[in-house]
Amino acid sequence: MEITGFHSLNDLFAQLGLDSEDAAIEAFLDRHHLSGQEQLSEAPFWSDGQRRFLKEAIQDDSDWCEAVDELDTLLRH
Template sequence: METTGYHNLKDLFAQLGMDSEDAAIEAFLERHRLRDQEQLSDAHFWSEEQRRFLKEAILADADWCEAVDELDTRLRR
């Protein structure tokens, strides 16, 4: 998986192998929610590869962090 440069939410969805069109992102956000203390990477709807990428992005404070943080925030609304 790519790990250089600034990335937005659309880039993150594409990186995770998901449809990155605006409508698809919004539909995903409507269908999925994180529980109060649930970590983003622990959510049941990720594959092992997606889970690993999300964990590494946060732990490494990678250039994906802003997009991952945005996804986390939007899944808690």
């Protein structure tokens, strides 16, 4: 997967405790989608810890925010 900013999408999946291999990420993206105005951190498929991490990454404009934004975009296609 593509590297964005400080962290790659693979790094983000590893940080979230998910399988970070390219094939696993593609499978995740095939199974999960965001609709309309649904916020990434509010999606029902995250655990509480994952949800908190994603929300804080954006709110704090952390070095994870570019990878989180990329994930958000990919889940809307």
